[in-house]
Amino acid sequence: MKVLVTGGAGFIGTNFVQRTRQTRPDWELTVVDALTYAGSLENLAPVADQIEFVHGNIADGDLVDRLVANADAVVHFAAESHNDNSLDDPWPFMESNIIGTFRLLEAARKHNVRIHHISTDEVYGDLELDDPSRFTEQTPLNPSSPYSASKASADLLVRAWIRSFGLQATLSNCSNNYGPYQHVEKFIPRQITGILQGIKPKLYGKGANVRDWIHVDDHNDAVVTILEKGRVGETYLIGADGEQDNRQIVALLLELMGKPADWFDLVSDRPGHDMRYAIDSSKLRAETGWSPQYQDIRAGLTQTIQWYRDHESWWAPAKERTEQTYLRLGR
Numbered sequence: 001m002k003v004l005v006t007g008g009a010g011f012i013g014t015n016f017v018q019r020t021r022q023t024r025p026d027w028e029l030t031v032v033d034a035l036t037y038a039g040s041l042e043n044l045a046p047v048a049d050q051i052e053f054v055h056g057n058i059a060d061g062d063l064v065d066r067l068v069a070n071a072d073a074v075v076h077f078a079a080e081s082h083n084d085n086s087l088d089d090p091w092p093f094m095e096s097n098i099i100g101t102f103r104l105l106e107a108a109r110k111h112n113v114r115i116h117h118i119s120t121d122e123v124y125g126d127l128e129l130d131d132p133s134r135f136t137e138q139t140p141l142n143p144s145s146p147y148s149a150s151k152a153s154a155d156l157l158v159r160a161w162i163r164s165f166g167l168q169a170t171l172s173n174c175s176n177n178y179g180p181y182q183h184v185e186k187f188i189p190r191q192i193t194g195i196l197q198g199i200k201p202k203l204y205g206k207g208a209n210v211r212d213w214i215h216v217d218d219h220n221d222a223v224v225t226i227l228e229k230g231r232v233g234e235t236y237l238i239g240a241d242g243e244q245d246n247r248q249i250v251a252l253l254l255e256l257m258g259k260p261a262d263w264f265d266l267v268s269d270r271p272g273h274d275m276r277y278a279i280d281s282s283k284l285r286a287e288t289g290w291s292p293q294y295q296d297i298r299a300g301l302t303q304t305i306q307w308y309r310d311h312e313s314w315w316a317p318a319k320e321r322t323e324q325t326y327l328r329l330g331r
């Protein structure tokens with residue numbers, strides 16, 4: 001199978017490409033990536049001779065048409081992905097996440113190619129801390145930030161192309177990923193690399209917000225499972241029952257990295273900060289048999305900390321730039 005992977009030089013895409021080279025060695029992979037600040041060709045060096053790489057923007061309709069015409073399936077990761085950036089400058093999110101997805105849908109329609117659209121639980125808005133419910137495939141879209149609104153917009157386009165044109169598409173909405181190659185702007189790598197540099201973790205607001213953590217390999221295995229066993233036209237929620245508030249995550253990182261439990265700062269909150277995400281992934285589990293392999297976040301974070309310890313040259317240049325941005329934003 002010839003698979004076009006968009007955004008394959010970013011965090012989840014890199015892990016997807018490296019992992020599927022192991023688990024699906026017969027797949028021919030082409031990666032298209034604009035190599036924004038969040039993507040790096042260095043990430044794909046371990047598999048460089050086993051894939052084709054195209055440096056390009058998915059908002060470029062002609063390029064996308066040529067690439068999709070030559071594929072059997074598309075796995076669409078490419079997006080601007082960071083909420084704080086979307087609050088600072090929303091436009092790149094509109095271009096990559098909405099227009100880019102539109103270009104892919106049009107090409108997939110024209111060439112009758114299967115496409116899997118990667119989305120996020122953030123399209124459903126947030127839950128109260130004491131709400132016993134979790135997001136399901138039936139939860140109405142109610143995004144809060146420019147990032148999540150752009151992802152919800154893309155989801156609606158995919159659904160419309162399925163219904164109106166019979167597009168051979170599936171969607172998945174996953175919770176917060178952690179693991180190797182995640183950009184240092186994101187919560188867990190920001191704190192790990194900060195601690196390694198002697199900087200205290202920074203918790204937004206009171207640190208009470210809850211995220212539903214999943215290891216990136218579990219997310220990517222679910223994506224492969226949906227490609228192979230999912231029903232065309234359907235949406236699947238991906239989650240690993242990993243709810244933790246931000247204080248709990250920082251406490252665990254401090255313990256695992258040998259620092260005192262009170263060694264953190266509370267900083268100003270993110271505007272419109274979603275309180276809690278929680279995924280009910282029963283549909284995916286029941287229909288496909290997928291289940292997460294990383295049941296223990298302590299083990300997953302231990303592995304992730306070790307990866308950042310071993311890859312300082314990978315993250316150090318981005319760390320400096322990222323912290324300058326956070327300084328300007330007051331977070």
Ligand code: NAD
Pocket residue numbers: 006007008009010011012013032033034035036037038039040056057058059076077078079080081082095096100118119120121151173174175176177178183
């Ligand atoms: P990331 O920011 O680490 O990587 C995104 C990649 O897309 C980068 O390599 C970037 O260069 C590329 N890209 C951006 N705009 C592009 C464009 N216009 N054309 C071509 N390439 C472009 O993001 P990530 O965390 O790996 O997220 C990947 C996908 O998964 C996104 O769609 C995101 O919404 C979704 N998602 C992420 C999480 C998470 O926790 N990180 C959870 C659920 C869903």
Ligand code: DAU
Pocket residue numbers: 081082083084119120121122174175176177185186187188190202203204207209210211246270277
């Ligand atoms: O839920 C899926 C989403 O998870 C994905 O769609 C996004 O692409 C991904 O970035 C992530 O979004 P979040 O906004 O939840 O992730 P982030 O890593 O930015 O923040 C996680 C939580 O930690 C959130 O409550 C904000 C908080 N935070 C973040 C940073 C960077 C802090 O308290 N301190 C920080 O320094």
